[in-house]
Amino acid sequence: EVLDIIVDDKVNGAKLKNTKEGNFIINCEYLLAAPGRIGAKWLSDQTDKLKIPVKHNPVDIGVRVELPQIVMEEVTTINWDPKFHIITKTYDDFVRTFCVCNKGFVVEEVYDEFMGVNGHSMRDKVSENTNFAFLVRVELTEPVENTSDYAFSIATIANTLGGGKPLLQRLGDLRKGRRSTWRRLERSNVVPTFNCVTPGDIAMALPHRVVVDIIEGLEALDKVLPGVASDSTLLYAPEIKLYAMRLEMNKNMKTRIEGLYAAGDGAGVSRGIVGAAATGIIAARDIIKQHRS
Ligand SMILES: Cc1cc2nc3c(=O)[nH]c(=O)nc-3n(C[C@H](O)[C@H](O)[C@H](O)COP(=O)(O)OP(=O)(O)OC[C@H]3O[C@@H](n4cnc5c(N)ncnc54)[C@H](O)[C@@H]3O)c2cc1C
Structure with a gap:
């Protein structure tokens, strides 16, 4: 279970904290948050914390x-x-x-x-x-x-x-x-x-x-x-x-935080299986492109 997303400028990307009993942190250059409807509230709390603007649908x-x-x-x-x-x-x-x-x-x-x-x-x-x-x-x-x-x-x-x-x-x-x-x-x-x-x-x-x-x-x-x-x-x-909150992102599903992407129902950009998959693919393609350049 991902409990927290931490942005650390020194790492130039998003830092993922996965703590429960294990207490470990995953450093990453790119992070795609796609927690679905069940995680919509969690993502909303994270975006509040990270000051990513959201629009309430x-x-x-x-x-x-x-x-x-x-x-x-x-x-x-x-x-x-x-x-x-x-x-x-x-x-x-x-x-x-x-x-x-x-x-x-x-x-x-x-x-x-x-x-x-x-x-x-x-x-x-x-x-x-x-x-x-x-x-x-x-x-x-x-x-x-x-x-x-x-x-x-x-x-x-x-x-x-x-x-x-x-x-x-x-x-x-x-x-x-x-x-x-x-x-x-x-x-x-x-x-x-x-x-x-x-x-x-x-x-x-x-x-x-x-x-x-x-x-x-x-x-x-x-x-x-x-x-x-x-x-x-x-x-x-x-x-x-519960897909009423939509993160502010560009057309490649990238938030204003470098390296942080979001997709699917939890990010408010889809309302079904096909749309959720499509937004994930769009984000993944952009991550590959950024990584290669
Ligand atoms: C019973 C039911 C029937 C449906 N029928 C249809 C249908 O006929 N057609 C259709 O198009 N859509 C249908 N849907 C909707 C469809 O399932 C969703 O639109 C789609 O699954 C969204 O995909 P997603 O990748 O955004 O999220 P999900 O498929 O929900 O995946 C998100 C995953 O992230 C995990 N997660 C959440 N928070 C965290 C966290 N903090 N740490 C780690 N993991 C986390 C969740 O447990 C989940 O496994 C149905 C949904 C349900 C519940």
Whole structure:
């Protein structure tokens, strides 16, 4: 585990400290920091310390929606990962579907400080459900711009309520202003594919504005895909995308510190596998070029 990045002018590059029990420091001329979403906060703390300017992008906060596969079948047959963009009535906010997992499974996304949810589909194992992220875009202006911190604190509240686990609630219970319980969930016709959750009340964890956006967004989506906003539709929270902080870098992924590069989701320059890999390659090519010159 890399605990700290130390810049030492005498070494003309970045110095990497890898201490736990071993306590050792790696000197290097070039350093590529690509810690992914799980390390986004760590990288943000490092950039604060190293005084590398960052830009706070909007953050995505929401839920993972799970429903019977048949409800989405018409559209997933045409498009494996359909994207719906919705502007909500009350708050005029932007809500979108993301990462549709046809016949898939809801899974945990473990961070150091909290547990969120994500989803995946498998080649050889299918479920009777489809799940997708339903995310509200939140942009903050002065005096508070750190959208990652904001999202992080919401995720922590959600986990506190869930006793360290994500929350699960039926849409019908959310609309009626009551928590879900295992008894209520058992009576429901959608069987959750992820059980390491606490049935609860998402309205006590997510901000009112996000909850209204989610309900209104699903009701709008229901007009295109009847059944999406059924009472039995399952909502898991928090689903949060922590790639909201973007380091100031040149087009070769180089920061203003000589020898220090960053890439991938943690640096805020990608939001998926292909983009993350591409930014790593761009940085690596520049490092090779610099090294040879
Ligand atoms: C369940 C799930 C499903 C997904 N599905 C898709 C999909 O279908 N399509 C898609 O495009 N994307 C998907 N993604 C997103 C995709 O995985 C990421 O966009 C991609 O992996 C980002 O790559 P990265 O190299 O930036 O970071 P990562 O792949 O996250 O790699 C970063 C690595 O750095 C390590 N690290 C962090 N901090 C430190 C530290 N201080 N010291 C040492 N090591 C550290 C982490 O442990 C990790 O191994 C999914 C993600 C999840 C969790």
